[in-house]
Amino acid sequence: MSRLILKNIGQESQIFSHRIVVALCVMVILFGVLALHLANLQIVQHEHFTTRSKDNRVNIIPIPPPRGLIFSRDGVLLAGNRPAFSLEVVPEQAGDLDELVVNLNSVIGLTSEEISRFKKEVKRRRKFEKIPIKYELNEDEIARFSVNRYRFPGVNVTTRLVRYYPHGKEFAHVLGYVGRINEREAKWLDKANYSATTHIGKTGIENAYEPLLHGKVGYQQVEINAQGRIIRVLKREPPLPGHDLYLTLDTKLQMKAIEALGERRGAVVAIEPATGAVLAMVSYPSYDPNWFVDGISAEQYRELNDSPDQPLFNRALQGQYPPGSTIKPFLAMAARYYGVRDAHDHTWCPGWFRLPNVRRYYRCWNKAGHGAVDLKRSIVESCDVYYYELALDLGIDRMHDYLAQFGFGRVTGVDLAGEESGLLPSREWKLKTKNLSWYPGESLITGIGQGYMLVTPFQLASATATLSMHGHRAVPHVVGQTEDPVTGKSGDLLSEPPEKVVSGSNEDWDLIIEAMRDVVLGKRGTARKVGAGAFYEFAGKTGTSQVFGLEQNEEGEVRDKSKIPAHLQDHALFIAFAPINNPEIAIAVVVEHGGSGGRTAGPVARKLLDYYMAHH
Amino acid sequence: MKTSRNLFFRFHIDTPLLVALLLLCSIGLLVLYSASDQKVEIVLRQSIRIGVGVLGMLIIAQIPMRTILRWTPWVFGLGIVLLIAVMFFGYTGKGAQRWLDLRFLKFQPSEIMKIAVPMMVAWYLNDKPVPPSLFQIIVGLILIAVPVVLIARQPDLGTAILVGTAGFYVLFLAGMRWRYLAVTGLLGVIGAPLLWYVMKDYQKQRILTMFNPEKDPLGAGYHIIQSKIAIGSGGLFGKGWLNGTQSQLGFIPERTTDFIFAVFCEEFGFLGVLVLITLYVFIIVRCLYMAREAQGTFAHLLCGSLALTFFTYVFVNMGMVSGQLPVVGVPLPLISYGGTSLVTLLLGFGLVMSAYTHRDLIAR
Structure with missing residues (x-):
C-alpha cells in the first residue's frame, strides 16, 4: 500500500494526457498523408486510372495441363486421361430455366441432386457464365441430347480430361490414384501452376511423381467487355503436359x-x-483406383476402410x-x-x-x-x-x-x-x-x-x-x-x-x-x-x-x-x-x-x- | 460527467461508441455484399460474427476493471502457454503454425496476445511511479518480447509486429522518456536490416514489390496495381454501389478480406473514403477520451493502447491497399470478412467501455 500512496496520481494523469495529445497529432499527420495520397489517386490521377480501368479488359484464363501418362516397362498404358463430357448451360441464352430443366430431364434424365445444385449455381453466378448441369455424360446421353439439341439454345456439351486407370485393381497399389484437391493441399500448392487443376496425386506413383506428372499450366489472354463477356482471345500460351512415366513393372x-x-x-x-x-x-x-477420381461416397469409403480385408492397405x-x-x-x-x-x-x-x-x-x-x-x-x-x-x-x-x-x-x-x-x-x-x-x-x-x-x-x-x-x-x-x-x-x-x-x-x-x-x-x-x-x-x-x-x-x-x-x-x-x-x-x-x-x-x-x- | 448517466450508461454501455461501431459494421456488410458477388450467405455469416462480437463486447463491459486487473497475469500466462502449445501441437496452415485445433473450434492464440500483451504491460506499470524507470521499461520490453518472439517463430511476422506495437504503446503512454524512445527507435533502425536476413523469401518479395509493383505485373505486384486502378478510377464520387468494374469483374484479389478497402474506394469514391476515415477517427478519439476519463493507471494505459492499436490497423491496411506500405495481411478493422480479428477488436472495445463506465467504483 505504501508504494501506491507514493504515486502521484495528478502527475500520472498529466503525463498520460500529454502523451495522448502527441499520439493524436501523429495520427492526424498520418491520416492526412494517407488522405492526400488517396486524393492524388482518386482526384489528380483519376483520368489516368479510369483509362486503365477501362482498358483493364484483358483477363487471364488458366488452362490445365494434361497429366503425364504412366506406362509399364512393356509399353502398356496403366494410367491415362480420358475425355469426360458434361452439359453446360448459359442461363441468359437458355430462356426459362424451369422449363429447360423439365425438358432436359425428359431427354437425358436428371437427378434431383443435379437439379438443386444447378439452381443454386444459377443464383450465384452471372447470367452469361457457363454453368454445368450434368457431369459424366455417357454416349447414349450425348446421342440423345445431340438429336434434340435444336430445342436447347445455350446448352452445350463440353469436354474435360479425367484420369483413368484401364487396369483398375491390378496396379492400384503401385500407381495410387488422383483425387480432388482438398483444402489442406490447396494451401501448400503452387497457386499459379495449379490454378486450373482440380485433381492431385494422393498415393503411390501418382503422389510420389506429382511434380513431374502435373506439367505446367497454360494461359489464355482474353478480352472482355465492361460486363465481363469474352469478346475475343488475344493470346494463347498452351499448357506444357506433364512428363510420361515408364515403369520398371512388367x-x-x-x-x-x-x-x-x-x-x-x-x-x-x-x-x-x-x-x-x-x-x-x-x-x-x-x-479400383477409378473410384477415387471423381470422389468416392463417404459410405463407400467407410466400407473400404472398415473391411477386415483392408483393400486400401x-x-x-x-x-x-x-x-x-x-x-x-x-x-x-x-x-x-x-x-x-x-x-x-x-x-x-x-x-x-x-x-x-x-x-x-x-x-x-x-x-x-x-x-x-x-x-x-x-x-x-x-x-x-x-x-x-x-x-x-x-x-x-x-x-x-x-x-x-x-x-x-x-x-x-x-x-x-x-x-x-x-x-x-x-x-x-x-x-x-x-x-x-x-x-x-x-x-x-x-x-x-x-x-x-x-x-x-x-x-x-x-x-x-x-x-x-x-x-x-x-x-x-x-x-x-x-x-x-x-x-x-x-x-x-x-x-x-x-x-x-x-x-x-x-x-x-x-x-x-x-x-x-x-x-x-x-x-x-x-x-x-x-x-x-x-x-x-x-x-x-x-x-x-x-x-x-x-x-x-x-x-x-x-x-x-x-x-x-x-x-x-x-x-x-x-x-x-x-x-x-x-x-x-x-x-x-x-x-x-x-x-x-x-x-x-x-x-x-x-x-x-x-x-x-x-x-x- | 454526470450528464452522460443515462440508461445505457448504467448497463456499462457507451452509446456514442456503440453507435459508431454498429454504423461501421453496417457499412462493412454493404461493401461485403458487393465484394462477394452479392452472396447473401457470406453477408449472413459475417452478420452472425458481428452479433457474437457485439455480445462479447457488452459482456466484457460488465466486468469491473478491478476484476480484469486481477485476471491479467492469468490471461497473459494462458496466452503464453497456448503459444507454446501451438509450437508443438499446432495445426499448420499456409506454411505457418498458428492455429490450435480444439475440435470444436480452431483459433490463433496469437490473436489473444493482441489484447493480453498491452494488458500485461499495463498491469505491471499499474502500481509503479511515473514516468517509468529504465529498469521498468526493460521489464516491460521483456514482457513484450517473449510473446513477440514466439509469434514471429510461427512464423507470423505481421502479427508479431502488431502485438509488439500494442505493448509498446503502453510504455509510450506511461510516459516513457523521450531519450529512451529515441534509443529504442535507433535500435529499431539498426535492427531492421538484420531483420532482412531472417525474413522468408516471400516476405522480402512483398517489400521489394511495394517499391516497384510494375516489375512483376502478373505476380505479387498484380494485387497492388489492380488495387490502385480500382481506387483511382473510383474518383471523387465513386462508381456507385455494386457498380465497381474492377471489383465486380474480379480484378481485385482478396477483395472480401484484406483488399476490401479497394472495393470501397472504387464504389464510393474519395468522399466515401473521407466519411469512412472520419468514422474511424471518431471511434479512436472517443476511445482516447474514454481512456483519459477512466480511473487508474491500468485503465488509462490499456484503453489508450487499444485505441492506438486500432488506429494502427486502419492505417496499415489503408496504406497497404493504396500501395504505400508492404502487403502484410492486416484486415481493415470491422469491415474485412473474417471472424477472428473482428471478435478480438470488439472485445477490446468492451474493455474500453468497462474502464469508462466503472470509474466511480474504483474511485479513491
Whole structure:
C-alpha cells in the first residue's frame, strides 16, 4: 500500500494526457498523408486510372495441363486421361430455366441432386457464365441430347480430361490414384501452376511423381467487355503436359503374380537384383483406383476402410510381418562373417533347446530332431536349434549390425510414398521403447525370425536381391524412365550401379547360396516340392511366421493346427532368386495366414520364376 | 460527467461508441455484399460474427476493471502457454503454425496476445511511479518480447509486429522518456536490416514489390496495381454501389478480406473514403477520451493502447491497399470478412467501455 500512496496520481494523469495529445497529432499527420495520397489517386490521377480501368479488359484464363501418362516397362498404358463430357448451360441464352430443366430431364434424365445444385449455381453466378448441369455424360446421353439439341439454345456439351486407370485393381497399389484437391493441399500448392487443376496425386506413383506428372499450366489472354463477356482471345500460351512415366513393372509378370496369389491375402514383390528395378508388386486384396477420381461416397469409403480385408492397405510396402525362417540365410552369413561358425561345425539338434537355468523349451519345428547339423544343412532343412545356438553365440548386437547392412529395419528408399521401415530390434531400441534390458531368450527367437523383428515384403525382396548379388545393392525403384512429351527427351531417373553394402567373402556367399539352392533343388530341402521339375537353377528359402505364440508353450505341448482359427494361422513366406549366377529376378512372397511357407508361398514364387525365366 | 448517466450508461454501455461501431459494421456488410458477388450467405455469416462480437463486447463491459486487473497475469500466462502449445501441437496452415485445433473450434492464440500483451504491460506499470524507470521499461520490453518472439517463430511476422506495437504503446503512454524512445527507435533502425536476413523469401518479395509493383505485373505486384486502378478510377464520387468494374469483374484479389478497402474506394469514391476515415477517427478519439476519463493507471494505459492499436490497423491496411506500405495481411478493422480479428477488436472495445463506465467504483 505504501508504494501506491507514493504515486502521484495528478502527475500520472498529466503525463498520460500529454502523451495522448502527441499520439493524436501523429495520427492526424498520418491520416492526412494517407488522405492526400488517396486524393492524388482518386482526384489528380483519376483520368489516368479510369483509362486503365477501362482498358483493364484483358483477363487471364488458366488452362490445365494434361497429366503425364504412366506406362509399364512393356509399353502398356496403366494410367491415362480420358475425355469426360458434361452439359453446360448459359442461363441468359437458355430462356426459362424451369422449363429447360423439365425438358432436359425428359431427354437425358436428371437427378434431383443435379437439379438443386444447378439452381443454386444459377443464383450465384452471372447470367452469361457457363454453368454445368450434368457431369459424366455417357454416349447414349450425348446421342440423345445431340438429336434434340435444336430445342436447347445455350446448352452445350463440353469436354474435360479425367484420369483413368484401364487396369483398375491390378496396379492400384503401385500407381495410387488422383483425387480432388482438398483444402489442406490447396494451401501448400503452387497457386499459379495449379490454378486450373482440380485433381492431385494422393498415393503411390501418382503422389510420389506429382511434380513431374502435373506439367505446367497454360494461359489464355482474353478480352472482355465492361460486363465481363469474352469478346475475343488475344493470346494463347498452351499448357506444357506433364512428363510420361515408364515403369520398371512388367505387366505380364504382374498379372502372373496376381493370378498365382489368387484370392489369398498377401503380397508379392519381384526385383531385378542388378538394377533394383521392381518387376512386380502385388498386394491382395486391392481396390479400383477409378473410384477415387471423381470422389468416392463417404459410405463407400467407410466400407473400404472398415473391411477386415483392408483393400486400401498396401501389404507389399506397409505390411510388417515377422520374417520367420527366411532370416536364416542372412544370419548364416553373419555367422561366417564374424567367424562364429565354420562351414563344418556341427550343432546337435535333439528337437529342442534350453537355456541354462531356464525351464522353458525352445522347440525345433522337427520334433524328432535333426541330429548333427552343419551350416549348409541348417539352411536346407531349416533347423531351428542350430539358429537358437547361433543367435546366442552371435548376440543381439552383432545380429543387429549385420542384418542392418541388408537394409532391415529401415525403408529401402523406393520411389513410392508411405513405405514402412519394419523393425530390427536392438539393445538400444528395447531400452528406448520399453525401458527394459535385452534378454538372451529374445536373441534366441530373433534367430528364427520371431519375436520383435518385423519386415515388409518389399524389404525382404530387396534383401534377397542383395544376397543374390553377394552383398551388392541397387536402390529399388518403380519408375525406370521419364519422357517429356513435348521434346521427346527421356531422362533416366535411377541409373546408379549397385553398391557393396554387406561385407562377406565370395566363398561364404557361394556357400549360403548353394544351401538355398538345395532348399528347393536338394533331396532333403524343405521346399523340394517347390523346385521339382524346374528347367533352370534357382535358390529359395521358406519361412513360417507365427501370429499366435502357441509353439512357445512352456511344456512344449504338441500343437494341433486344425484347432487354430484361420485368422491366427501362421503367415507363409518364401524368398527366391534365379538364376544362381548373375541373378535376374529376386522374389519375396507373403501369404497372410497361409500356414506353411513351402506349401502356400513357395508355389506362388515358382510360377513367377517359371514365367520370367521362360520369357527372358 | 454526470450528464452522460443515462440508461445505457448504467448497463456499462457507451452509446456514442456503440453507435459508431454498429454504423461501421453496417457499412462493412454493404461493401461485403458487393465484394462477394452479392452472396447473401457470406453477408449472413459475417452478420452472425458481428452479433457474437457485439455480445462479447457488452459482456466484457460488465466486468469491473478491478476484476480484469486481477485476471491479467492469468490471461497473459494462458496466452503464453497456448503459444507454446501451438509450437508443438499446432495445426499448420499456409506454411505457418498458428492455429490450435480444439475440435470444436480452431483459433490463433496469437490473436489473444493482441489484447493480453498491452494488458500485461499495463498491469505491471499499474502500481509503479511515473514516468517509468529504465529498469521498468526493460521489464516491460521483456514482457513484450517473449510473446513477440514466439509469434514471429510461427512464423507470423505481421502479427508479431502488431502485438509488439500494442505493448509498446503502453510504455509510450506511461510516459516513457523521450531519450529512451529515441534509443529504442535507433535500435529499431539498426535492427531492421538484420531483420532482412531472417525474413522468408516471400516476405522480402512483398517489400521489394511495394517499391516497384510494375516489375512483376502478373505476380505479387498484380494485387497492388489492380488495387490502385480500382481506387483511382473510383474518383471523387465513386462508381456507385455494386457498380465497381474492377471489383465486380474480379480484378481485385482478396477483395472480401484484406483488399476490401479497394472495393470501397472504387464504389464510393474519395468522399466515401473521407466519411469512412472520419468514422474511424471518431471511434479512436472517443476511445482516447474514454481512456483519459477512466480511473487508474491500468485503465488509462490499456484503453489508450487499444485505441492506438486500432488506429494502427486502419492505417496499415489503408496504406497497404493504396500501395504505400508492404502487403502484410492486416484486415481493415470491422469491415474485412473474417471472424477472428473482428471478435478480438470488439472485445477490446468492451474493455474500453468497462474502464469508462466503472470509474466511480474504483474511485479513491
